[in-house]
Amino acid sequence: MNYSDTSIVASTTAPFLSLEGVRKTYPGVVALDGFSMEVRPGEVIGLVGENGAGKSTLMKILGGVTRPDTGTITVDGVAHDGLTVEGSLGSGIAFVHQELNLFENLDVAANIFFGREPLRGGPLKLVDRAKLRTQVAPLLKRVGANFSADTPVSALSLAQQQMVEIAKALSIRARLVILDEPTSSLPIAETDKLLDVIKALKTEGISVIFISHRLHEVERVADRVVVLRDGMLAGTLPKSAINHDQMVKLMIGRMLKEREKASESARAPGSVALSAKAVRTGAYPDRPVDLDVRHGEILGLAGLVGSGRTELARVLFGIDERFGGNVKLDGQELALGSAADAVANGIFLVPEDRKLNGVLLDLSIAQNISLPNLPAHARHQLVSASAEAATAEKQKNNLGIKAPSVATRTGTLSGGNQQKVVLAKWLAMNPKVMILDEPTRGIDIGAKAEIYGLMRALADAGVAVLMISSDMEEVIGVSDRIAVMHEGQISGILDKDDFSQENVLLLAVGKKPK
Amino acid sequence: MSKKDLGLLMLILVVGAVVAIINPRFLLPINLANTSNLIGLFGILSIGQAFVIITGGIELSVGSVVALLGTLFIDFIAVREMEWPLAFVLIIVLGAIIGLAHGWLITRLKLQPFVVTLCGLLIYRGVARFYTGDGTAGFAFGQNFPELEFLTAGRSYGVPNSFIALIVISIVMWVVLHRSVFGRYLYAIGKNEEAAKYSGIRTGRVVMAAYVICGVLTALSAIYFAMYTRSISPASHGQFYELYAIAAAVLGGFSLRGGEGSLIGVLLGTVLLQELQNLVNLLGIPSSLNFAVMGGVILIGVLVDQQWGVFRERRQMLDATRKGAAGAPAE
Numbered sequence: 001m002n003y004s005d006t007s008i009v010a011s012t013t014a015p016f017l018s019l020e021g022v023r024k025t026y027p028g029v030v031a032l033d034g035f036s037m038e039v040r041p042g043e044v045i046g047l048v049g050e051n052g053a054g055k056s057t058l059m060k061i062l063g064g065v066t067r068p069d070t071g072t073i074t075v076d077g078v079a080h081d082g083l084t085v086e087g088s089l090g091s092g093i094a095f096v097h098q099e100l101n102l103f104e105n106l107d108v109a110a111n112i113f114f115g116r117e118p119l120r121g122g123p124l125k126l127v128d129r130a131k132l133r134t135q136v137a138p139l140l141k142r143v144g145a146n147f148s149a150d151t152p153v154s155a156l157s158l159a160q161q162q163m164v165e166i167a168k169a170l171s172i173r174a175r176l177v178i179l180d181e182p183t184s185s186l187p188i189a190e191t192d193k194l195l196d197v198i199k200a201l202k203t204e205g206i207s208v209i210f211i212s213h214r215l216h217e218v219e220r221v222a223d224r225v226v227v228l229r230d231g232m233l234a235g236t237l238p239k240s241a242i243n244h245d246q247m248v249k250l251m252i253g254r255m256l257k258e259r260e261k262a263s264e265s266a267r268a269p270g271s272v273a274l275s276a277k278a279v280r281t282g283a284y285p286d287r288p289v290d291l292d293v294r295h296g297e298i299l300g301l302a303g304l305v306g307s308g309r310t311e312l313a314r315v316l317f318g319i320d321e322r323f324g325g326n327v328k329l330d331g332q333e334l335a336l337g338s339a340a341d342a343v344a345n346g347i348f349l350v351p352e353d354r355k356l357n358g359v360l361l362d363l364s365i366a367q368n369i370s371l372p373n374l375p376a377h378a379r380h381q382l383v384s385a386s387a388e389a390a391t392a393e394k395q396k397n398n399l400g401i402k403a404p405s406v407a408t409r410t411g412t413l414s415g416g417n418q419q420k421v422v423l424a425k426w427l428a429m430n431p432k433v434m435i436l437d438e439p440t441r442g443i444d445i446g447a448k449a450e451i452y453g454l455m456r457a458l459a460d461a462g463v464a465v466l467m468i469s470s471d472m473e474e475v476i477g478v479s480d481r482i483a484v485m486h487e488g489q490i491s492g493i494l495d496k497d498d499f500s501q502e503n504v505l506l507l508a509v510g511k512k513p514k
Numbered sequence: 515m516s517k518k519d520l521g522l523l524m525l526i527l528v529v530g531a532v533v534a535i536i537n538p539r540f541l542l543p544i545n546l547a548n549t550s551n552l553i554g555l556f557g558i559l560s561i562g563q564a565f566v567i568i569t570g571g572i573e574l575s576v577g578s579v580v581a582l583l584g585t586l587f588i589d590f591i592a593v594r595e596m597e598w599p600l601a602f603v604l605i606i607v608l609g610a611i612i613g614l615a616h617g618w619l620i621t622r623l624k625l626q627p628f629v630v631t632l633c634g635l636l637i638y639r640g641v642a643r644f645y646t647g648d649g650t651a652g653f654a655f656g657q658n659f660p661e662l663e664f665l666t667a668g669r670s671y672g673v674p675n676s677f678i679a680l681i682v683i684s685i686v687m688w689v690v691l692h693r694s695v696f697g698r699y700l701y702a703i704g705k706n707e708e709a710a711k712y713s714g715i716r717t718g719r720v721v722m723a724a725y726v727i728c729g730v731l732t733a734l735s736a737i738y739f740a741m742y743t744r745s746i747s748p749a750s751h752g753q754f755y756e757l758y759a760i761a762a763a764v765l766g767g768f769s770l771r772g773g774e775g776s777l778i779g780v781l782l783g784t785v786l787l788q789e790l791q792n793l794v795n796l797l798g799i800p801s802s803l804n805f806a807v808m809g810g811v812i813l814i815g816v817l818v819d820q821q822w823g824v825f826r827e828r829r830q831m832l833d834a835t836r837k838g839a840a841g842a843p844a845e
Contacts, residue, residue: 319711343714357712362705362773371702372713374695382693425713 022071031057033231042205046222050444054231064088094169098181102153109136109149112168139167159190178209195221215244270295273464274433279325281311284488293464300479301468308488309468313435317349318342346432358422361411366392369425395424416447437468486510518767522782537796554676557784562731563759564780565724568704570772571627575634579732580752582642584740588651598662606733613729617722642748652745666741688777704773
């Protein structure tokens with residue numbers, strides 16, 4: 001099923017932005033090929049596509065960072081061959097990037113008007129703070145902010161920081177706001193706030209391009225979905241035809257069945273592997289947590305960001321100090337003074353921040369994989385490069401890590417392949433308990449499915465898998481049981497029969513499930 | 515040997531050739547022997563520093579430790595008439611303790627290496643001066659220790675034994691840094707300490723070990739320096755030696771952010787620094803300009819290296835796009 005672009009949205013208003021036959025090539029690669037799209041005032045466009053589909057190139061063209069080889073860009077009725085950065089800004093196109101560009105040490109007002117502060121007269125050109133505040137207040141109101149202009153940005157949640165970015169966009173009188181993966185690091189409730197802001201922009205006649213891997217959010221907010229595949233327009237879906245399966249089909253050109261496969265457990269869960277009793281973390285030192293993870297199950301750990309899930313994982317892995325309580329593995333109490341203790345006991349963590357904590361970008365794939373188990377790859381304390389390569393080669397084939405060789409620098413790999421390297425280093429060591437913190441964040445759909453498959457294979461081999469995830473579809477699709485955290489405590493555990501988005505959400509905000 | 519090291523070696527040879535042409539005395543055995551003796555002394559010191567720098571740390575107290583331990587060593591054997599092997603072991607142990615203390619403060623109490631070792635720099639200098647009552651520690655007339663003097667200030671086949679000691683230490687430390695599990699941990703921690711921790715490495719212990727290695731090698735060089743100068747005035751002995759060591763490491767391609775550098779690099783860095791000192795003497799450049807020459811050469815060296823890196827990166831990117839590595843710049 002394919003929908004043509006123009007016939008559906010036969011709106012009477014002229015488009016704010018339209019692209020016609022835009023083509024962009026880099027030496028050897030066609031990044032965009034004859035791409036066309038339109039954005040009307042007050043329209044929310046969902047832009048989806050796998051990594052490498054050409055979204056970033058499209059953004060660069062709209063931001064004026066790069067010029068298309070051919071094609072025209074019409075903004076507000078004026079046709080251009082390409083935009084400049086100033087031209088893009090000047091015509092009211094604003095970006096909110098995945099990585100926020102805020103100064104954490106400054107307050108909200110200073111961030112919004114950075115470089116454009118209202119000044120007092122006189123030779124000193126001091127910042128007119130009163131005027132600044134009066135200008136910022138209405139902007140914050142428009143984005144529905146519940147914080148004041150003099151709050152330091154470091155005190156804001158991620159969603160609130162995004163509101164600041166959007167307020168910044170409004171302050172330059174943006175007519176099109178492009179949100180690049182805005183929800184990828186947001187928890188469920190915060191995501192709702194952001195989607196509300198998008199709806200508010202829409203009512204003001206401001207257009208939005210919403211880029212996301214989280215298709216159910218696109219489903220909720222988009223008026224139209226534009227799907228990119230291999231630099232080409234794979235299709236456009238009107239509001240009535242926007243659904244998950246259609247988007248996926250257009251994105252990858254086929255239907256995806258891996259997730260369903262991943263959710264089927266091949267075995268009944270075994271005995272309790274990891275058992276936390278009255279464990280307290282630094283984030284909530286007064287809230288004890290009890291949690292059992294059994295052999296052979298995938299236990300999903302859902303909850304809002306800040307509910308203490310990552311902190312719990314860090315305590316169970318020995319990275320953070322434990323404030324009371326005890327942790328048992330197969331009935332044996334563990335000391336867990338450091339991650340080294342956890343690793344020695346077969347408790348492994350795939351951390352949330354892959355680049356910061358998961359892999360060493362400057363080391364090779366083989367060196368990353370051997371790192372936690374280096375003495376086993378050494379004789380008389382001297383590292384054997386051939387032993388390292390052998391282990392890595394095995395894992396590379398096993399996991400399908402796409403790289404020229406195991407000597408390749410890990411930093412050159414895509415996010416999905418880097419995540420596989422993190423998994424590979426633990427898989428090479430016979431895990432008993434595998435804790436995965438947001439294992440598929442920022443990873444494209446194909447690689448996601450592979451990682452789900454791996455998690456299931458681990459569970460089927462008897463490993464206890466604890467998966468922290470803020471992606472509702474993922475938690476429900478992959479888990480055998482779901483534990484939900486709320487403000488530092490487990491607010492409830494759902495069995496398969498009780499799985500529903502509503503139940504998870506209710507528990508996440510501390511209410512009883514239905 | 516990396517390309518960086520080869521470049522440095524070429525520079526050393528070119529500078530050497532130029533100096534030799536202008537002043538042939540450069541190649542006289544006596545000059546070469548003297549220079550290689552100094553290379554030995556400073557090399558041992560610099561290797562110690564390199565182990566700390568690779569973790570992303572810094573050790574500023576080196577010069578003061580050389581003064582304090584040198585003073586103590588001479589005091590032990592000349593005044594207290596301790597058997598020199600015992601004094602030798604004691605000094606090495608003291609060096610290890612100093613390193614351990616620094617490492618402990620840095621890894622357990624989370625103090626910054628710069629701060630900890632800056633305090634060390636001040637404290638050890640003060641203690642050394644106080645210990646001798648600001649006097650000079652030296653040997654009494656006619657006092658000698660034939661074996662010790664042979665090992666430290668003597669020569670074998672015309673080669674200073676201090677230089678031979680450096681070669682032996684370098685080989686051992688090369689294996690430790692570039693081939694051992696510990697060496698890999700050092701690089702991993704220097705690159706990204708958090709990620710190393712998340713891989714189950716006991717990073718605190720590894721970093722502490724690096725400071726202990728630095729302390730031990732500094733203590734060893736303190737003995738060598740003491741036996742080379744034979745008298746020590748603790749107010750000035752060893753001053754700026756930490757900077758020589760840091761400069762050698764930086765010239766040798768070490769990044770002060772950690773995780774980068776090779777043993778051969780720091781050795782070549784030391785050689786170049788001593789060659790420059792020698793050059794100042796031989797070419798009749800006013801010795802007051804000594805530091806200026808050193809600083810200038812290091813600055814130019816680092817600049818060239820950095821620019822070369824930028825150039826290489828650009829060329830690699832161009833190559834990659836020309837080959838059209840599928841998907842590379844598509845995103």
